[in-house]
Amino acid sequence: MILYRLSLRHLRLLPLALLCSFTVFAQTAALTGQVSDDSGAIVPGAKVTLSGPAGVVKSGVAANDGSYAFRGLPVGRYSVLAAAPDLEMAQPVTIALHPGTQSLTLRLAVARTSQQITVHSDAGPSVSTESSNNASALVLTGEDLEALPDDPDDLQADLQALAGPGAGPSGGAMFVDGFSGGELPPKESIREIRINQNPFSPEYDKLGYGRIDIFTKPGTGKIHGNIGWNFADQIWNSRNPYAAEKAPLLLNESENSASGPLSKRASFTLDLEYHAVNNGAIINALTLNPQTLNPEAFTGTSLTPQRRFRISPRVDYQLNENNTLSLRYTFTKSDIQDFGIGAFDLSSRGYRVQNVYNTFQATETAVIGTAINETRFQYYRWANQSTPNNEDPEIQVLGAFNGGGSQTGRSSDLQNNFELQNYTSLLHGAHSFRFGVRLRGTVENNISQKNFGGTFTFSSIDSYRLTELGLQQGLTPDQIRAMGGGASQFSMNAGIPGISVNQTDAGLFAGDEWRAAPNFTVNLGVRYETQTNIRDHFDLAPRVGLAWALGGRQNQSPKTVLRAGFGMFYDRFALTNLITAQRYNGVVQQQYVVTNPNFYPIIPAVSSLAGNQSSQVIQQVDANLRAPYVMQTAVSLERQLPKKMTLAVTYTNSHALHVLRTDVINAPLPGTYNPSIGTGGIYPLGGAQPIFEMTSSGVFNQNQLITNVNSKLNSQISLFGFYVLNRAMSNSDGLITSPANPYNFNGEYGPAALDIRHRFLAGGSINTKWNVRFSPYVILQSGAPFDVTTGNDLYGTTLFNSRPGIATDPSRPGLVQTQYGLLDPNPIAGEQIISRNYGRGPGLMTVNLRVGKTIGFGPRRESASSSSAPAGLRTGVDPTAPGGMRGLFSSPNTDYRYSLTIGMSARNLLNHTNPGQIIGNIQSPLFGRANQVAGTLNGEGFSENASNRRLELQIKLSF
Numbered sequence: 001m002i003l004y005r006l007s008l009r010h011l012r013l014l015p016l017a018l019l020c021s022f023t024v025f026a027q028t029a030a031l032t033g034q035v036s037d038d039s040g041a042i043v044p045g046a047k048v049t050l051s052g053p054a055g056v057v058k059s060g061v062a063a064n065d066g067s068y069a070f071r072g073l074p075v076g077r078y079s080v081l082a083a084a085p086d087l088e089m090a091q092p093v094t095i096a097l098h099p100g101t102q103s104l105t106l107r108l109a110v111a112r113t114s115q116q117i118t119v120h121s122d123a124g125p126s127v128s129t130e131s132s133n134n135a136s137a138l139v140l141t142g143e144d145l146e147a148l149p150d151d152p153d154d155l156q157a158d159l160q161a162l163a164g165p166g167a168g169p170s171g172g173a174m175f176v177d178g179f180s181g182g183e184l185p186p187k188e189s190i191r192e193i194r195i196n197q198n199p200f201s202p203e204y205d206k207l208g209y210g211r212i213d214i215f216t217k218p219g220t221g222k223i224h225g226n227i228g229w230n231f232a233d234q235i236w237n238s239r240n241p242y243a244a245e246k247a248p249l250l251l252n253e254s255e256n257s258a259s260g261p262l263s264k265r266a267s268f269t270l271d272l273e274y275h276a277v278n279n280g281a282i283i284n285a286l287t288l289n290p291q292t293l294n295p296e297a298f299t300g301t302s303l304t305p306q307r308r309f310r311i312s313p314r315v316d317y318q319l320n321e322n323n324t325l326s327l328r329y330t331f332t333k334s335d336i337q338d339f340g341i342g343a344f345d346l347s348s349r350g351y352r353v354q355n356v357y358n359t360f361q362a363t364e365t366a367v368i369g370t371a372i373n374e375t376r377f378q379y380y381r382w383a384n385q386s387t388p389n390n391e392d393p394e395i396q397v398l399g400a401f402n403g404g405g406s407q408t409g410r411s412s413d414l415q416n417n418f419e420l421q422n423y424t425s426l427l428h429g430a431h432s433f434r435f436g437v438r439l440r441g442t443v444e445n446n447i448s449q450k451n452f453g454g455t456f457t458f459s460s461i462d463s464y465r466l467t468e469l470g471l472q473q474g475l476t477p478d479q480i481r482a483m484g485g486g487a488s489q490f491s492m493n494a495g496i497p498g499i500s501v502n503q504t505d506a507g508l509f510a511g512d513e514w515r516a517a518p519n520f521t522v523n524l525g526v527r528y529e530t531q532t533n534i535r536d537h538f539d540l541a542p543r544v545g546l547a548w549a550l551g552g553r554q555n556q557s558p559k560t561v562l563r564a565g566f567g568m569f570y571d572r573f574a575l576t577n578l579i580t581a582q583r584y585n586g587v588v589q590q591q592y593v594v595t596n597p598n599f600y601p602i603i604p605a606v607s608s609l610a611g612n613q614s615s616q617v618i619q620q621v622d623a624n625l626r627a628p629y630v631m632q633t634a635v636s637l638e639r640q641l642p643k644k645m646t647l648a649v650t651y652t653n654s655h656a657l658h659v660l661r662t663d664v665i666n667a668p669l670p671g672t673y674n675p676s677i678g679t680g681g682i683y684p685l686g687g688a689q690p691i692f693e694m695t696s697s698g699v700f701n702q703n704q705l706i707t708n709v710n711s712k713l714n715s716q717i718s719l720f721g722f723y724v725l726n727r728a729m730s731n732s733d734g735l736i737t738s739p740a741n742p743y744n745f746n747g748e749y750g751p752a753a754l755d756i757r758h759r760f761l762a763g764g765s766i767n768t769k770w771n772v773r774f775s776p777y778v779i780l781q782s783g784a785p786f787d788v789t790t791g792n793d794l795y796g797t798t799l800f801n802s803r804p805g806i807a808t809d810p811s812r813p814g815l816v817q818t819q820y821g822l823l824d825p826n827p828i829a830g831e832q833i834i835s836r837n838y839g840r841g842p843g844l845m846t847v848n849l850r851v852g853k854t855i856g857f858g859p860r861r862e863s864a865s866s867s868s869a870p871a872g873l874r875t876g877v878d879p880t881a882p883g884g885m886r887g888l889f890s891s892p893n894t895d896y897r898y899s900l901t902i903g904m905s906a907r908n909l910l911n912h913t914n915p916g917q918i919i920g921n922i923q924s925p926l927f928g929r930a931n932q933v934a935g936t937l938n939g940e941g942f943s944e945n946a947s948n949r950r951l952e953l954q955i956k957l958s959f
Contacts, residue, residue, distance in 0.1 A: 029073040029074070029075050029097035029098060029099060029101070029102070030069065030070065030071045030072070030073065030101040030102070030370070030427045030429075031050065031069070031070045031073065031078070031080070031095070031097060031101075031102055031103075031104060032067070032068065032069045032070075032101060032102075032103050032104075032367075032370055032372075032427060033067070033068060033103050033104040033105050033106060034062075034066045034067050034068070034105055034106070034367060035048065035062045035066045035067075035068060035082050035084070035105075035106045035108065036066060036105065036106070036107060036108070036318070037087055037107070037108050037109070037220075037221045042066030042218060042316060042318065042324050043062060043066050043082075043084050043087060043108055043218070044062055044063065044066055044191060044192075044215065044217075044218055045061055045062060045084060045141060045191045045192050045215070046061070046062040046066070046068075046082050046083065046084040046087070046106075046108065047059060047060075047061055047062075047082065047083050047084065048060050048061070048062060048068045048080065048081070048082045048106065049080070049081050049082075050070060050073075050078050050079065050080045050081070051078065051079045051092075052073065052074065052077065052078040052079070052097075057557065058070055058073075058128075060133075061139075061192075062082075063372075066324070066365075067365070067367065067372050069425070069427060069432070071427060071430065071432050071513075071515055072430055072515035072518065073097055074518075075097055075098055075099055077094065077095070077096050077097075078094070078095055078096075078097055079092040079093070079094055080092060080093045080094075080095060080104060080106065081093075082106040082108060083108070084108060087108035087109065087221075088108060088109065089106065089107070089108055089109070093106065101369075101370040101427050101428075103367075103369075103370070128549070128557075128561065129515075129519065129520065129521040129547035129548065129549050129561055130513075130521065130547075131198045131200075131201065131513050131521065131523050131545055131547065132197055132198045134196075134197065134198065134199070134563060134636070134638070134648070135561070135636075135638035135639075135646040135647070135648035135708065135710065136196055136199075136636055136638070136648040136650050136706065136708045137194060137195060137196045137197035137198070138162060138193075138194070138195040138196060138708075138710070138720055139192065139193070139194050139195075139197065140192065140193040140194075140195075141191070141192045141193075143718060143765040143767070143773070144718050144720070144764065144765055145187075145190060145192070145193060146765070146775075147763065147764065147765040147773075147775030147777075147850060148187065148193075148775075149187075149848075149850070149905060149907075150187055150228065150230055150253070150255060150905070150954060151230060151253065151905075151944070151952070152184055152186065152187070152275075153942050153943070153944060154905075154907065154944075155184065155187055156184050157935070158777065158848075159174070159184075159193065159195070159212050160212075161761060161779055162195050162212075162761065162763075163195055163196070163210045163211070163212050164196070164209070164210060164706070164722065164724055164759065164761070173206035173207075173210065173211055173212070174212040174214065175211070175212065175213050175214065176214045176216070177214070177215055177216055177328070177361060177363065177376075178213075178363075178374075178376055178421065179361060179376065179378045179380075179419055179421075180205075180419065180440070181378075181380055181417055181419070182330075182359050182378065182380050183330060183332060183357055183359060184214070185214065185216055185271070185312065185330070186255060186257070186271045186273055186310065186312065187255070188226055188228070188255060188256075188257035188271055189216045189217055189257060189269060189271045189312060189314070190214055190215070190216060190217070191215050191216055191217040191218075192214075192215045193212065193213070193214050193215075194212075194213040194215075195211070195212050195213075196208060196209050196210065196211065197211075197213065199211070199565065199567075199632075199634065200523065200525075200543045200544065200545040200565035200566070200567040200634075201511065201523075201525065201543065202434075202509040202510065202511040202525030202526055202527045202541070202543045202567075203423070203434065203436070203509055203511065203525075203527075204569070205438075205507055205527070205529065205569065205570065205572075206569060207569045207630060207632060207654075208567075209632070209634070209652060216269075216314065216328065217259065217269055217314075218267060218269065218314070218316040218326065219259050219260065219261065219262070219266070219267020219268045219269050219314070219315070219316050220259045220260060220261070220267060220269075221260075221261055221267070222260060222261070223258070223259070223260035223261075223959075224258070224259045224260065224958070224959065225256070225257060225258040225259065225958070225959050226255075226256060226257045226258075226956055226957065226958050226959075227256050227956065227957045228253075228254070228255040228256060228954070228955065228956040228957075229252075229253070229254055229255075229954075229955050229956075230251065230252075230253040230255070230905075230952050230953070230954050230955075231251060231252060231253075231952065231953045232249060232250070232251035232944075232950060232951060232952045232953070233249065233250055233251075234246055234247065234248055234249040234250070234280070234946065234947060236951050237249060237946075237947035237948075237949060237950050237951060238911050238947055238948045238949040239947070239948065240280070240282050240933060240945070240946060240947060240948050241913045241933070241948055242282050242284040242299070242930075242931055242932055242933065243280075243282045243284070243299055243300075243301055244299040244300075245301065246947075247280025247281070247282055247301040247946040247947065248278060248279075248280040248301065248303050248946065249277075249278065249279060249280055249944070249946040249947055249950070250276075250277070250278040251276075251277050251278075251944065251952065252275075252276045252277075253273070253274070253275045253276070253277075254272075254273065254274045254275075255271075255273050256271070256272045256273070257269065257270065257271045257272070258270045262315065265317060265318040265319075266315060266316065266317040266318070267315070267316050268313065268314065268315050268316075269313070269314045270311075270312070270313045270314075271310070271311070271312040271313075272310070272311050272312075273308070273309070273310040273311075274307075274308070274309050274310075275306070275307065275308040275309075275942075276306075276307055277305075277306040277307075277942065277944055278303055278304070278305050278306070279303075279304045279306060279943055279944055279945070279946050280301045280302070280303060280304070280946030280947075281301065281302045281303070281304045281338070281341040281342035281943075281946075282299070282300075282301060282342050282343070282932060282933075282945075282946070283298065283299060283300040283301070283302065283341065283342055283343070283344075283345070283346060283347065284297075284298075284299050284343060284344075284931035284932065285297075285298050285299075285343075285344050285346065285400060285401035285402075285931070286298065286397075286399075286400040286401060286461055286924075286925055286926065287346075287400070287401050287403075288461075288464070288465055288468060293465055293468050293469055293472070294465070295400070295461045295462075295465060295925070298401070300347070301946075302338060302341045302342070302347045302350070303338065304336065304337065304338045304339060304341065304943070305336070305337045305338070306334070306335070306336045306337075306941075306942050306943075307334065307335045307336075308332065308333070308334040308335075308942065309332070309333050309334075310330065310331065310332040310333075311330070311331050312328065312329065312330040312331070313328070313329055314326065314327065314328040314329075315327045315328075322366055322367040322368065323364065323365065323366045323367075324364070324365045325362070325363070325364050325365075326361075326362070326363040326364075326365075327360075327361070327362050328359075328360070328361040328362075329358075329359065329360050329361075330357065330358070330359040331356075331357070331358055331359075332355070332356070332357040333354075333355070333356050333357075334353075334354070334355045334941075334942070335352075335353075335354050335355075336352065336353045336354075336941050336942070337350075337352050338350035338351075338352075338389070339351055339352065339353045339941055340406055340408070342932060343916075343931050343932045344400070344401050344402045344931065345401075345402045346401060346402065346403045348389070348390060348392070348403060348404060348405060348406075349394075349402060349403070349404070349405070349406045350388075350389045350406065351386055351387060351388040351389055351406040351408050352386070352387045352388075352389070353384070353385075353386055353941050354384070354385045354386075354387075355382065355383070355384050355385075355941075356382070356383040357380075357381070357382055357383075358379075358380070358381040359378065359379070359380045359381075360378065360379045360380075361376070361377070361378045362376070362377045362378075363375070363376045363377075364376075370426060370427040370428070371424060371425065371426045371427075372424070372425045372426075373422070373423070373424045373425075374421070374422070374423045374424075374436075375421070375422050376419075376420070376421040376422075376423075377418075377419070377420050377421075378417075378418070378419040379416075379417070379418055379419075380415075380416075380417040380418075380419070381414075381415065381416050381417070382413070382414070382415045382417075383412070383413070383414050383415075384412060384413045384414075385411070385412045385413075386408045386409070386410070386411045386412070387410055388405055388406035388407075388408055388409065388410070389405070389406065390405040390406070391405050391406075391409070391452075391453050392404045392405035392453065393405065393407075393453050393454045393455065393456065393601075393603055394406070394407045394451075394453070394454070394455040394456070395455075395456050395458070395464075396455060396456070396457045396458065397458045397460070397461055397464045398457065398458065398459055398460065398791045398800060398921050398923070398924065399460065399461070399791060399919055399921035399923060399924020399925070399926060399927065400460070400461040400464070400924060400925075401461075404455075404456075405453060407450060407451045407452070407453055407454075407455055408450060409448065409449025409450050409451070409452050409453070409497075410447075410449050411446075411447055411448045411449055411450060411497075412446075412447045413444065413445070413446045413447070414444065414445045414446075415442060415443070415444045416442070416443045416444075417440070417441070417442045418439075418440065418441045418442075419438070419439070419440045419441075420438070420439045420440075421436060421437070421438045421439075422436050422437055423435070423436030424436060430514060430515040430516070431512055431513070431514050431515075432512070432513040432514075432515075433510070433511070433512050433513075434509075434510075434511050434512075434513075435508075435509060435510035435511065436508075436509060437506065437507070437508045437509075438506065438507045438508075439504070439505075439506050440504065440505050440506075441502070441503070441504045441505075442502060442503050442504075442575050443500075443501075443502045444500070444501055444502070444575055444579065445498070445499075445500045446498070446499050446500075446501075446579055446583075447497045447498045447499075448497055448499075448583065448589075449493075449497050450493060451491060451492060451493040451591075452492070452493055452494065453492075453603070454490060454491070454492040454603050455490070455491050455492070456487045456489075456490050456597070456600055456601070457487060457488050457489040457490070457491070457800070458487050458488060459488045459791045459792050459800070459923065460791055460923045460924070461924075461925070462484070462923075463484060463485055463486065463487075463488070464485075465485075466480065466483055466484050466485030466486075467480055467485035467486055467487065467600065469485070470483065470485050471601075477598035477599070477600070478598070481596065481598070486596060486597075486598070486600070487596070487597050487600045488595070488596065488792070488793065488800075489593060489594065489595055489596075489597070489793065489798065490593070490594040490597040490599075490600070490614075491591065491592065491593045491594075491798070492592050492603075492606070492609060493584075493589055493590065493591050493592070494589065494590050494592070494606045494609075495587075495588055495589030495590050496588050496589060497589075499579060499582055499583050499588060501575060501578050501579055501582060502532075502575075503531065503532050503533050503575045503578065504531065504532050505529065505530065505531035505532070505572050506529070506530055506531070507527060507528065507529045508527070508528045509525060509526065509527040509528070510525060510526060511523065511524065511525030511526075511543065512524050512525065518549075519548065519549035519550075519558060520546075520547070520548050520549070521545075521546070521547040521548075522545070522546055523543070523544065523545035523546070523547075523565075524543070524544060524545075525542070525543040525544075526540065526541065526542050526543065527540075527541040527542075527543065528540055528541070529541065529570050529572075529627070531572055531573065531627070533573060533575070533578050534573050534621070534625050534626070534627065535623065535624070535625070536625070536626040536627050539570045539627050539629065540568075541567065541568040541569060541570060541629070542566075542567070542568060543565075543566070543567040543568075544565060544566045544567070545563070545564070545565040546563065546564045546565070547561055547562070547563045548561065548562045548563075549561050550562060559639060559640035560637070560638065560639050560640070561637075561638040561639075562635075562636075562637055562638075563634070563635070563636045563637075563638065564633075564634065564635045564636075565632075565633070565634045566631070566632070566633045566634075567631075567632055568629055568630070568631050568632075569629060569630045569632065570627045570628070570629045571627060571628045571629070571630075571660075572627065573625065573627060573660075577621070577660075577694055577735060578621070580619055580694075581619050581620050581621045581694065583619075584617070584618065584619040585618060585619070585620065586616055586618050586689070590610070590616055591616060591617040591618075591619075592606075592609040592610070592614040592615075592616055592617075593614055593615055593616070593617055593690075593798045594609070594614040594615075595615075595793070595796075595798075615689055615690060615798075616689050617689065617690050617691075617692065617798055618689050618690070618691045618692070619691075619692045619693075619694075620691060620692070620693050620694070621693070621694045622693050622694060622695040622696065625658075625694065625695060625696045626658045626696045627658065627696075628656060628657070628658045628659050628660055628696060628698075629656065629657060629658060630654050630655070630656040630700070631654070631655045631656075631657075632652060632653070632654045632655075633652065633653045634650055634651065634652040634653075635650070635651050636648055636649060636650035636651070637649050637650075643711065643713055644711060644712045644713060644714075645709065645710065645711040645713075646708075646709070646710050646711075647707070647708070647709055648706075648707070648708040648709075649705070649706070649707050649708075650704075650705070650706040650707075650708070651703075651704070651705050651706075652702075652703070652704045652706065653702070653703055654700070654701070654702040654703075654704075655699075655700070655701055655702075656698075656699065656700035656701075656730075657699060658696035658697075658698070659696065659697075659698030659699060659700050659730065659731075659732045659734075660694060660695070660696055660698060660732065660734055660735045661694075661695060661697060661698045661731070661732035661734070661735060661737045661738065661739075662692050662693065662694055662695070662735050662736075662737065662738045663692075663693050663695050663697065663738065663739065663742065664690055664691070664692055664693075664738055664739070664742040664797040664799070665690075665691045665693050665742070666689060666690060666691045667690055667742045667743075667795060667796050667797050668795070668796035690796070690797060690798055692738070694735055697732075698730060698731050698732030698737070699730060699731055699732075699749070700728070700729075700730040700732070700752060701728070701729050701730065702726070702727065702728040702729075702752070702754065703726075703727045703728075704724055704725065704726045704727075705724070705725040706722060706723070706724050706725075707722060707723045707724075708720075708721075708722045709721050709722070711764075715767075716766065716767040716768075717764070717765070717766050717767070718764050718765045718766075719762070719763070719764035719765075719766075720762070720763060720764055721760070721761055721762035721763065721764075722760070722761055723758075723759070723760045724758070724759040724760075725757065725758060726754070726755070726756055726757055726758070726759065727755065727757065728751065728752040728754040728755040729749065729750065729751060729752055729755065730749070730750075730752035731745070731748040731749040731750075731836070732748075733752060733753040737836075738797070738799055738801060740789075740795070740801050740802050740803045740833075740836070741794075741795055741802075741833070742795055742797055743795075746833070747803070747833050747834065747835040747836060748835070748836050749835070749836070750785075750835040750836040750837045750838065751785040751836075751837040751840075752785075752837070753784065753785065753837070755784070755785050755837070756781050756782055756783075756784050757782045758780075758781060758782040759779075759780070759781040759782070760778075760779070760780040760781070761777075761778065761779050761780075762776070762777075762778045763775070763776060763777040763778070764776065770853070771853065771854065772851065772852070772853050773851070773852050773853070773854075774849065774850070774851055775849070775850040775851075775852075776847070776848070776849050777846075777847075777848040777849070777850075778846070778847050778848070779844070779845070779846040780843070780844070780845050780846075781843060781844050782843045783840045783841040783842050783843050783844075784840075784841050785837035785838075785839060785840055785841070786837060786839040786840070786841055786917070786918040786920045787801070787803070787836055787837050787838070787839065787920045788803060788804065788818075788820065788823070788834055788838045788839045788920045788922060789801055789802060789803055789804070789920050789921050789922070790802045790803065790804045790825040790826070790921075790922060790923065791825065791921040791922065791923040791924065792825060792826070792923075794826070794827075803833055803834050803835075803836070803838070804816070804823040804824050804825050804827060804833070804834060804922055805823070805824040805827025805828070805831030805832060805833050805834070806821055806822070806823065806824070806831060806832045806834065807821075807822040807823060807824040807831065808830055808831055810822060812824065812828075814826060816922045816923065816927075818922060818927065818928065819928060820834070820838065820839065823922050825922060825923060839918060839920055839928070841915065841918040841930075842915055844914045844915075844934055845910070845912045845914065846907075846908055846912070846914065847908065847909045847910045847912070848905070848906060848907050848908065848909060849905075849906045849909050850903060850904070850905045850906070850954075851903055851904050852901050852902065852903030852904075852954070853901070853902055853903065854899050854900070854901045855899065855900045855901075855902070856896030856898070856899045857896055857898050857899070857900070858896050858897040858898040859896070859897050860896055860897070897959060898957065898958065898959050899957075899958045899959075900955070900956070900957050900958075901954075901955070901956040901957075901958070902954070902955055903953075903954040903955075903956075904951060904952065904953055904954065905951070905952040905954055906949065906950070906951050906952075907949065907950040907951075907952075908948060908949045908950065909949065910949075911948055911949040913933070913948065914933055914934040914935075915929070915930035915932075915933070915934060916930045916931075916932040916933050916934045916935065917930060917932070918930055919931065932945075933945055933948060
């Protein structure tokens with residue numbers, strides 16, 4: 001009873017305590033508003049700087065809707081100034097701030113070059129306690145953005161490298177104007193790129209470390225445009241080290257853009273691109289000599305024509321003083337012929353891939369007092385079609401070559417994706433609230449005839465050679481198998497090709513950035529997520545962030561900030577996984593597998609496979625599957641250094657539970673199958689069917705120490721870089737991972753695919769004499785792990801992921817000597833089985849460099865002629881140069897109406913050989929080596945890796 005009375009008394013005092021706290025918060029001021037140009041169009045990305053009493057200086061960047069906000073300001077008189085590329089304010093605006101929130105609209109006009117350069121020279125990285133201003137983030141605008149590759153495939157690869165390995169087991173996520181999915185926009189339409197910013201915001205569903213946010217440009221008040229052309233040819237490029245001769249390469253890319261006003265309240269942008277790339281595919285395999293049937297190395301090149309067309313208009317319209325509307329549409333069509341050739345895949349395996357993308361985005365922004373509300377909608381439609389060049393059966397010889405036809409079949413996929421967001425930002429005293437909801441839905445119609453023609457799999461080139469020799473000599477299948485030949489497996493799919501599925505997910509969040517003290521900020525938030533198609537419907541993700549500014553005096557901003565944060569982040573169960581489970585349920589389609597088939601090279605009828613000759617593989621989703629999630633903790637120390645540099649040292653710990661993987665259940669019991677003895681066709685399953693079950697039984701642990709350095713020395717030099725010390729362990733790398741032994745999971749916990757111990761990246765932009773700009777980009781990293789396998793299916797799972805044992809008896813036949821010791825492909829009792837991802841590949845080194853020179857010509861801009869600055873300072877020209885040559889030395893921010901930029905981009909400038917995926921099959925003659933260069937295809941399948949070092953000539957006319 002006494003406790004009850006005390007609690008009741010405390011509750012009665014709670015309103016008074018809240019009133020007192022709000023009174024304290026109200027002693028600070030907040031300034032909000034929007035930045036627009038003289039035509040009334042909003043100006044996203046404008047830099048807003050305010051100076052106030054006691055030496056207070058703050059700067060920020062206007063949001064996508066042109067809005068800006070400063071919180072926790074001491075009351076007093078302030079000077080506010082905004083600037084953007086080609087835009088400026090004639091003079092600062094003075095405003096007296098009182099307790100509470102006030103609003104101020106900032107208008108920009110066409111800038112004078114001399115003033116614009118001054119703004120850039122003052123811009124530099126800084127530290128503060130604001131959650132969106134963490135020094136470990138990388139914000140690319142202006143010259144830093146211009147330094148990135150023009151080629152969209154190279155741009156995507158570099159952005160993923162910039163995101164680093166901190167994104168957990170699911171990798172980095174990319175968002176365009178706040179939308180998930182969709183396409184990477186053309187570089188000319190990008191206004192700003194932010195990486196790893198505000199990592200513990202409850203607005204994010206994906207990990208903040210590794211998140212890439214891309215914001216596109218709005219229209220401008222005057223007509224501007226760019227006409228660009230990129231060209232590359234194999235003549236000036238180096239030979240691919242995995243090809244005996246130089247592979248063909250011809251690259252022609254046209255990238256054009258225009259921007260301008262439509263009316264006093266509307267503006268537009270338009271991007272138009274066409275890419276024509278004839279890339280050389282490099283085949284590096286081990287085949288049989290047609291005459292002697294002896295194994296021999298085979299290298300060859302094959303031409304892969306690639307075409308892509310893209311058009312993307314955007315319209316921005318100011319509905320009224322407080323409401324703006326942005327509409328953007330993108331249409332992309334790509335066509336790749338002879339895709340799928342290269343590495344082990346011979347030229348007969350080629351097929352055609354066609355993609356059509358349609359993306360529509362609409363964003364409405366409303367400023368309501370101190371609140372800003374954003375409503376966003378995206379419709380994304382993707383149509384894909386695959387057509388094989390021939391539909392012959394496939395022949396897989398593990399670790400040697402893949403021949404026959406492509407078993408992609410005549411397949412197609414149609415996705416309709418919808419996304420609706422509504423987010424609100426609200427200032428109240430020392431609090432900045434943000435809350436909202438996101439709804440997403442996907443409807444997919446998929447037609448697949450994958451492996452309808454059948455696939456023969458041989459465990460090694462020796463078994464394939466003996467099989468061909470036996471057939472040449474007229475031996476029976478049993479005689480061929482007795483001499484060590486014969487296929488290890490035959491698989492074939494049949495049934496109904498088409499399937500239709502859908503999925504919906506929702507996310508709600510609320511967060512509060514509380515300026516608890518002038519030098520201390522607290523961020524609290526929570527996110528709730530749910531989705532259809534799994535039973536897990538209550539995924540709660542708390543987020544916490546703290547920022548404490550150390551030191552600092554009354555007239556001096558602090559130079560050190562200590563941050564700490566914790567958050568839970570969920571991954572959605574992808575719709576493509578549901579398609580796999582519903583298709584291969586044994587009813588819609590059947591996956592027949594015959595072990596040690598005795599009918600090679602004859603393809604049996606499906607009716608015979610449906611009998612006792614084969615087992616049918618079933619795929620399903622675990623009824624108790626849960627959404628994977630990562631619990632991430634981070635502590636960082638940020639320091640403002642001299643010469644406009646910042647240093648951030650961050651430690652992160654990531655612990656993931658319910659990581660997806662595929663378990664094989666209902667496999668043969670141990671001891672029921674001896675791989676050294678042929679069974680004449682099937683495993684003794686006793687009528688059972690192998691079941692591949694998608695489960696959430698995996699774990700992931702990662703520790704990282706990340707050091708970031710950002711520097712804006714002056715308007716001519718901008719540099720950034722990071723070093724990461726990383727350790728990542730797991731028992732799964734996703735649904736592609738299945739335990740090697742379905743009855744013994746020992747050894748499954750080992751290095752994760754992300755376990756790259758050391759990674760260093762540096763880049764930037766350096767403007768030298770005569771305004772020749774150099775943009776280096778360097779990546780160094782240690783080797784990635786790879787799985788070491790036997791090339792056999794030792795446990796009757798129909799997979800060939802069994803791992804060897806460390807031999808205890810050197811006299812046993814068939815042992816393989818490797819750099820990891822003497823390994824046994826048929827391990828016996830007492831031998832230690834090596835763990836998952838036991839191997840380690842070589843390190844990688846990439847040095848890219850972009851060099852460009854801008855020449856101004858034509859009539860001068862009117863704004864330049866009105867400047868009182870000397871001509872050389874106003875235009876960046878050499879005052880001693882003859883009048884006719886003055887424009888040849890102008891900077892990219894030239895005062896001339898036209899400019900021509902000529903440059904050269906070098907990928908892998910030092911011609912260093914970076915091996916691709918390492919071959920882990922110990923029975924392959926190529927074990928421990930790669931047969932292709934490093935590099936991944938983009939989402940459409942485009943590739944430009946025919947040459948080890950690629951040089952691209954780049955020309956751009958701007959007006």
